[in-house]
Amino acid sequence: MVLISFPFGFNTGKDMLRETVSPTMKWEQALPLIKNDERMKVIKGIGEQRRLFKDWINQTKNQERQEVKQRMQRVLFILL
Secondary structure (H helix, E strand, O other): OOOOOOOHHHHHHHHHHHHHOOOOOOHHHHHHHHOOOHHHHOOOHHHHHHHHHHHHHHHHHHHHHHHHHHHHHHHHHHHO
8 A cells, every 4th residue: 555645645635535434523523434444444544544633524514604795695695
C-alpha cells in the first residue's frame, strides 16, 4: 500500500467521508465506518485521519450554514 499525503489523499478522504458518514457524527461514531475503507488508508496515521475528519466536518457545516443564509436572503428578496 502506498501512503499518500496532501492534497490527493485529503481529497480522496473527503470524498469517502461525504459518501460514508454524516456531518453530525463524532469521530468515535465515524471511525468504525471508515477504518477499513481503502481510501482512508491512504492518509498517513490516525492523527492525520482525525484531522481530515474534523476539517471535513467544519467545512461541511460552514457550507450548510452558507446555503441556509443564501436561501433566507432569496426569500427576503422575493418578499420585498
